[in-house]
Amino acid sequence: MEVVVIGAGAVGMLVASFLNEKFRVTLVVRREEQACKINQNGLTRINIDQTTSKTNPIATTKLQVPEKAVVLVALKYGQLHEVYPFLKEMNNETPILFLQNGLSHYEEALHLPQEHLAFSSCQFGAQKENDTTVVHRGIGTLKLAVERGSKDTFVLFIDINQERFPVEYMKDAEQMLFDKALLNSFINPLTAILNVKNGFLVENASTLQLLEQMYEELKSAFPLEMNQFTFEEVKKLCKKTAQNTSSMLADISNQRITEVDTIVGAIIKKASMKGHQLPILKTLYSLVKALEERSEKM
Numbered sequence: 001m002e003v004v005v006i007g008a009g010a011v012g013m014l015v016a017s018f019l020n021e022k023f024r025v026t027l028v029v030r031r032e033e034q035a036c037k038i039n040q041n042g043l044t045r046i047n048i049d050q051t052t053s054k055t056n057p058i059a060t061t062k063l064q065v066p067e068k069a070v071v072l073v074a075l076k077y078g079q080l081h082e083v084y085p086f087l088k089e090m091n092n093e094t095p096i097l098f099l100q101n102g103l104s105h106y107e108e109a110l111h112l113p114q115e116h117l118a119f120s121s122c123q124f125g126a127q128k129e130n131d132t133t134v135v136h137r138g139i140g141t142l143k144l145a146v147e148r149g150s151k152d153t154f155v156l157f158i159d160i161n162q163e164r165f166p167v168e169y170m171k172d173a174e175q176m177l178f179d180k181a182l183l184n185s186f187i188n189p190l191t192a193i194l195n196v197k198n199g200f201l202v203e204n205a206s207t208l209q210l211l212e213q214m215y216e217e218l219k220s221a222f223p224l225e226m227n228q229f230t231f232e233e234v235k236k237l238c239k240k241t242a243q244n245t246s247s248m249l250a251d252i253s254n255q256r257i258t259e260v261d262t263i264v265g266a267i268i269k270k271a272s273m274k275g276h277q278l279p280i281l282k283t284l285y286s287l288v289k290a291l292e293e294r295s296e297k298m
């Protein structure tokens with residue numbers, strides 16, 4: 001089986017490096033410079049135990065997918081619109097797996113013509129060190145839910161090292177994405193605003209209290225949806241990815257537009273449709289927007 005990973009950022013490089021231990025992997029990158037570096041030096045993954053693993057995917061800037069390949073989309077939400085036209089024209093039998101956080105891409109992806117479509121919720125931490133090196137910053141499950149088509153098409157992760165890269169198959173893609181957007185709403189805005197790593201949020205008494213208050217606020221807006229969602233899960237993810245720079249903090253630090261709309265904005269919208277206001281989350285949303293605006297002016 002061949003795998004094509006579109007996007008060689010933190011998640012794309014980490015996932016490609018694990019999959020390349022078993023399959024032929026092509027990484028579609030945006031910059032020629034990154035393609036050359038990966039083709040010359042390979043891809044290096046720094047594992048949690050500080051050991052390194054080297055693989056040799058093929059890197060290219062050409063968006064091409066061979067027959068019988070599975071396509072993984074590892075772009076940020078805001079970058080998806082650049083590849084939708086290509087995905088639409090691709091063979092209908094080519095399976096696509098989306099790896100984004102947030103909710104907005106769910107409905108959009110459903111309009112694609114492909115017969116096999118899946119979504120995932122990545123609970124690991126990944127950080128891009130440079131164009132050829134990715135740091136695994138927290139072992140966490142990659143949850144995968146097949147939205148349509150056959151589950152067998154997406155068994156590609158099954159033989160990957162389960163200790164370092166656990167995978168869990170989920171039934172309901174929309175619920176899975178919603179749960180992850182909730183988790184990200186706790187972690188991402190606060191880490192971006194305070195410029196701290198994920199672990200800080202549960203080590204600091206004031207941020208821990210704020211997380212608890214956010215949990216109560218969200219629970220009163222989504223009592224049924226959060227039936228199985230405990231505060232322990234939030235703490236667990238902060239601890240598991242303690243050393244990670246959240247993707248939102250990485251965006252703010254690099255003066256890029258964040259995914260706050262598809263994550264926090266989408267949760268606020270859902271709550272408001274049910275007649276609930278989320279004052280704490282709305283404040284965090286505005287603060288992240290303020291940081292984005294400040295970057296634009298710099």
Ligand SMILES: NC(=O)C1=CN([C@@H]2O[C@H](COP(=O)(O)OP(=O)(O)OC[C@H]3O[C@@H](n4cnc5c(N)ncnc54)[C@H](OP(=O)(O)O)[C@@H]3O)[C@@H](O)[C@H]2O)C=CC1
Nearest residue numbers: 007008009010011029030075079082100101122125126247
């Ligand atoms: N980082 C993390 O720990 C986690 C991230 N996620 C989610 O995973 C998704 C990806 O995030 P992450 O990997 O951190 O993001 P990054 O910004 O690190 O990676 C995005 C990559 O996409 C590349 N890119 C942009 N446009 C194109 C294009 N048209 N064709 C090919 N490549 C392109 C960028 O290239 P260039 O470098 O040239 O700009 C960049 O390397 C997000 O939705 C995020 O929320 C989920 C869990 C954990």
Ligand SMILES: CC(C)(CO)C(=O)C(=O)O
Nearest residue numbers: 123124125241244246247
């Ligand atoms: C899992 C977590 C919180 C890791 O930082 C993440 O999803 C992100 O950074 O966007």
